[in-house]
Amino acid sequence: MPRYTTRQREALLDYLSHHPDQPLTVREIAAGVEPDGVSLSAVYRNLAELEAAGLIRRESRPGSREAVVQYVGAENCRGHLHLTCTRCGRTVHLSSAAASLLTGMAAGEGFSLDLTRTALYGLCPRCRQEVQP
Numbered sequence: 864m865p866r867y868t869t870r871q872r873e874a875l876l877d878y879l880s881h882h883p884d885q886p887l888t889v890r891e892i893a894a895g896v897e898p899d900g901v902s903l904s905a906v907y908r909n910l911a912e913l914e915a916a917g918l919i920r921r922e923s924r925p926g927s928r929e930a931v932v933q934y935v936g937a938e939n940c941r942g943h944l945h946l947t948c949t950r951c952g953r954t955v956h957l958s959s960a961a962a963s964l965l966t967g968m969a970a971g972e973g974f975s976l977d978l979t980r981t982a983l984y985g986l987c988p989r990c991r992q993e994v995q996p
Contacts, residue, residue: 872909874899879934886931886952948987957983
């Protein structure tokens with residue numbers, strides 16, 4: 864059965880596409896689309912479908928049991944590995960050269976990386992500077 868794009872899904876995708884490098888909780892997303900008349904239940908339902916389609920990545924927030932989602936369906940996210948700060952949650956794209964090196968290393972072990980589900984964790988420059996004495 865074909866899947867139709869609803870007004871609520873369009874509002875959700877628009878919101879997510881404006882926050883592609885930001886891991887967001889469901890509540891944060893719901894607050895962002897509430898002015899467009901999107902209910903919390905519609906957010907949950909659509910996020911589940913977007914995850915099944917590979918357009919979002921769901922993971923636990925470092926140091927917490929809270930789940931966050933990140934939109935990876937944006938054109939600038941496709942085919943990129945992500946670096947995520949374990950302190951502030953900021954996510955950036957890994958350079959193409961570094962990503963090629965990692966995918967080559969994985970291939971050498973017989974693995975094919977799923978770039979939409981792959982992230983490396985550490986401290987971003989700003990957080991690293993804040994924690995250094």
